[in-house]
Amino acid sequence: MAHKAGKRSFSCSSCLSNKSLTEDGKAGVKRVSIEGNIAVGKSTFARLLKSACPDWEVVAEPVSKWQNIKSGTSKGPGASPQTTASNLLEMMYQDPQRWSYTFQTYSCMSRLRTQLQPPPAHLLSSERTPVQVYERSIYSDRYIFALNMFELGCINSTEWAVYKDWHSLLVEQFGHQVELEGIIYLRAQPKKCMDRLEHRGREEEKGVKLDYLEKLHIQHERWLVDKSTEIHFEKLKQIPVLQLDASVEFQSDPEVREQFITQVKNFFKAL
Ligand SMILES: Nc1ncnc2c1ncn2[C@@H]1O[C@H](COP(=O)(O)OP(=O)(O)OP(=O)(O)O)[C@@H](O)[C@H]1O
Numbered sequence: 001m002a003h004k005a006g007k008r009s010f011s012c013s014s015c016l017s018n019k020s021l022t023e024d025g026k027a028g029v030k031r032v033s034i035e036g037n038i039a040v041g042k043s044t045f046a047r048l049l050k051s052a053c054p055d056w057e058v059v060a061e062p063v064s065k066w067q068n069i070k071s072g073t074s075k076g077p078g079a080s081p082q083t084t085a086s087n088l089l090e091m092m093y094q095d096p097q098r099w100s101y102t103f104q105t106y107s108c109m110s111r112l113r114t115q116l117q118p119p120p121a122h123l124l125s126s127e128r129t130p131v132q133v134y135e136r137s138i139y140s141d142r143y144i145f146a147l148n149m150f151e152l153g154c155i156n157s158t159e160w161a162v163y164k165d166w167h168s169l170l171v172e173q174f175g176h177q178v179e180l181e182g183i184i185y186l187r188a189q190p191k192k193c194m195d196r197l198e199h200r201g202r203e204e205e206k207g208v209k210l211d212y213l214e215k216l217h218i219q220h221e222r223w224l225v226d227k228s229t230e231i232h233f234e235k236l237k238q239i240p241v242l243q244l245d246a247s248v249e250f251q252s253d254p255e256v257r258e259q260f261i262t263q264v265k266n267f268f269k270a271l
């Protein structure tokens with residue numbers, strides 16, 4: 001089946017063929033996550049995948065939820081309750097010692113909630129195996145960001161122990177519903193990510209320094225390249241990783257885009 005993307009060479013006709021069945025005969029869903037440093041280009045790359053394979057679902061990182069947490073306050077008996085909104089992303093960047101633990105629990109929970117949503121009906125009823133592409137995962141929450149905040153001293157050892165215990169319970173209870181088949185690691189030097197971050201100009205990230213991106217880069221390399229991060233989930237230890245050079249400017253170059261798509265398709269076929 002060719003798709004109407006208008007870009008013949010990006011058609012996903014060979015992305016995934018016959019629908020795979022689970023042990024109980026139900027249609028399986030294939031899930032991959034896109035991992036990478038801040039502003040490396042995950043959302044941009046996800047849009048590229050979506051345009052090449054319109055029947056893949058991209059599940060975005062729930063950033064807008066982190067930016068707008070509603071809380072009700074009641075000023076006393078008889079007073080009408082008021083709703084206030086807080087920007088937890090901004091709070092975490094402005095005062096990481098105070099807010100990192102809160103941020104990590106909320107980012108992980110909101111990722112899980114978003115990713116637990118089933119794919120849209122048209123994907124489930126399609127001939128092909130439904131594909132969900134997650135922007136980051138509950139695993140990067142722990143093995144990149146929370147671990148980094150702990151190593152930086154922004155999460156103390158008690159908070160870290162509580163987070164890990166809570167995270168393990170979440171994975172035990174819900175992990176099979178968001179289980180990944182593979183990871184796409186978008187890799188670029190921290191300086192490139194810094195340039196893109198500055199160019200994007202997200203208000204909350206104004207204080208982010210190159211040093212922070214360098215630390216996050218090292219965490220990604222330890223987890224996905226050197227495999228030296230201690231991982232606590234068996235399936236995750238074995239997961240295939242496709243590494244892509246995200247430093248190239250694919251937006252202006254159709255050939256580069258096509259190479260990326262081909263690599264992703266081949267990766268998928270092998271899963
Ligand atoms: N391959 C690329 N070439 C040039 N610019 C790019 C490329 N990919 C992304 N950009 C630009 O870099 C900026 C950050 O990209 P994007 O928002 O996709 O990053 P992200 O990895 O999703 O960020 P975050 O980590 O905050 O979720 C954007 O301004 C985007 O246009």
Ligand SMILES: Nc1nc(=O)c2ncn([C@H]3C[C@H](O)[C@@H](CO)O3)c2[nH]1
Nearest residue numbers: 038061063103107140141145146205
């Ligand atoms: N501390 C921390 N923990 C996370 O799990 C996490 N996930 C994303 N982010 C930051 C990166 C971008 O600024 C912005 C959007 O990706 O949110 C995080 N920050």
